[in-house]
Amino acid sequence: MTKKSRKNEQAPFIPPGQNVAATVAVPRQPKLSIEQALMAARKHQAAGELRKAENILRQILKVSPRQPQALHLLGVIAHAAGKTSLAIDLIGEAIRIDGGVALFHANMAEMCRRLDRLEDAVKHGRKAVALDPKLVSGHGNLGIAYFDLEQYEKAENCHRTALKLNPNFAPSLNNMGSILRQRKDYAGACEYFRAAIQANPDFLDSQNNLGETLARVEQHEESLKVLDGVIARKPLYDSAHCNRGLTLLAIGEEAKARDSFVRALKITPDYPQAYAGLVLISLELNKLTEGEKFARRLVELEPKKAEYRSMLGSVLLAQGLTEEAEAAFNKAIEMQDDCIPARAGLGHVLMEKGDLDGAEKMFRSCLKDEKDTSPALYSLIQVRKMKAGDPEVAVMAGEAEKLKGKVSASKAIPLNFALGKMYDDLGDYDRAFPHYMAGCSLKRKKLDYSMEEKEKSIQRIKDVFTADFIAGNAKNGDPSGLPIFVLGMPRSGTTLTEQIIASHPLVHGAGELRDLLDVAETFPPGMKT
Secondary structure (H helix, E strand, O other), rough: OOOOOOOOOOOOOOOOOOOOOOOOOOOOOOOOOHHHHHHHHHHHEEEEOHHHHHHHHHHHHHHHHOOOOHHHHHHHHHEEEEEEEEEEEEHHHHHHHHHOHOOOOHHHHHHHOOOOHHHHHHHHHHHHHHHHOOHHHHHHHHHHHHHOOHHHHHHHHHHHHHHHHHOOOHHHHHHHHHHHHHHHHHHHHHHHHHHHHHHHHOOHHHHHHHHHHHHHHHOOHHHHHHHHHHHHHHOOOOHHHHHHHHHHHHHHHHHHHHHHHHHHHHOOOHHHHHHHHHHHHHHHHHHHHHHHHHHHHHHHHHOHHHHHHHHHHHHHOOOOOOHHHHHHHHHHHHHHHOOOHHHHHHHHHHHHOOOHHHHHHHHHHHHHOOOOOOHHHHHHHHHHOOOOOOHHHHHHHOOOOOOHHHOOHHHHHHHHHHHHHHHHHOOOHHHHHHHHHHHHHHHHOOOOHHHHHHHHHHHHHHOOOOHHHHHHOOOOOOOOOOOOOOOOOOOOHHHHHHHHHHOOHHHHOOOOOOOOHHHHHHOOOOOOO
């Protein structure tokens, strides 16, 4: 939280007892003019010698407490030391003393953006470019602020202006890549990220972004190579660890992916992206209790982010908590009407309720708003009977071409099942069956299932639950008549039956619970497994 500014401050604008970066004693220096001292401090700052730079700047401020250049540079150092709130105070004081320096406003724009004060960031960014239209960093920092406000056209205009002034300005090349990635132009995004890396090989943000974008286009091996290189150079880069985890998850390396997300949380506790990755792993491995815990923590950390609210809905739906899931998806849509994951999730809730028309409408709304339509398209095919001439048939034919290339199992499985369902509806069984087989084969590789172990499990049940065992425990049950169990095969009407029973004022529908399954899978003490 930013501290309140103090006007007409006569002493160096540093809270009592608070250093910008830890200081160390340095040998006494010969007397320098303020300009010479500032030049020396800038050299130390550029070389990464923040303690030496701070020490010189403090000496300047002892002599001239309202020296704006010293306050500004001290603010830049404070930001580099991770104290951005203090940086805003220091640069703010410099601006109050001399508000006509474009660089002060350009750096203030970036500091405000880092603390999510986006309107202030835009205000200072615009002031910077008004004062100096040729200040490259001013246009760049204003563009990043507009990007965070999701005003992508304004952001692009700013970065293009910066690149006209300096075609090798790596931050704007990087952010042009981010804009194209946001627009789903992944090939164009990669070109910009590579250009930024070429302009500045030490700019790790661009390398991290390149690795993340390569994973989106299924170039997982290259993605991991890039991200591993970033982490080797900066081991405490939380975002790189998260992106590595997402890439590993895409290729089915759940255990390694989990390690990456946990590593990110060790670096930055309560890092939302890491929790989001752990939720995805929990869904993949069907560890839903753990997944719900991660999802709820995610919502606590980012209560205004619709995507994370939708992830909670997905975990709840996987547990059979349909009503709670529906509430989470509706809340996400209320927060962001075009939240595609929430709309798709709500479509699945409507499927569970038997409202196939409503589900179809919801899935179609996803197709209108998203370029990457695959998941919603596959769900749409599952919810309605396809007919010859339906536009989705031609689209799916194009989707089928993806299977000829290198596609991760997580994408190939639903695609094969959707194609199988479509050709089955069309009566083209010779084309449907191979897709069903391919989907099942890929899915089988992800399942830890053994026929031998299953047979042993069945035999254990037979050994324990004998006629004598049941007769001997006949009077040990709970005499209460409250629990009502509705048992049946999927799609056999169990949900409707539960709803009818739950309409009674003394009955509450609990949904599909795992309690009995958990008990059945737990061996009594002393039983051999």
